[in-house]
Amino acid sequence: MRLLTAILVGVLLLFQYDFWFGKNGYFDNKEITQQIIENKAENEKLSQRNQMISAEIQGLTKGFDSIEERARMQHDMVKPNEIFYHLVKEHK
Secondary structure (H helix, E strand, O other): HHHHHHHHHHHHHHHHHHHOOOOOOOHHHHHHHHHHHHHHHHHHHHHHHHHHHHHHHHHHEEEHHHHHHHHHHHHOOOOOOOOOOOOOOOOO
């Protein structure tokens, strides 16, 4: 009877080992779940960045005003007989 109990306990421990530490076990599942959460957060950031870039591209392709604004802000371009003031914030 003790031999049968020992064999059954051994089989139970073998199945538990596979459940906890085996391939696709509990700890692998937790690790993969954490990776999925991190990847979803990164995908959300990239999606927001792509939306901003898309909006900027649409603005540049649809109107001359946005191209003019960009030229003024990034390249300090001004029209003839025009005064352009560029205010720079002081970094403390």
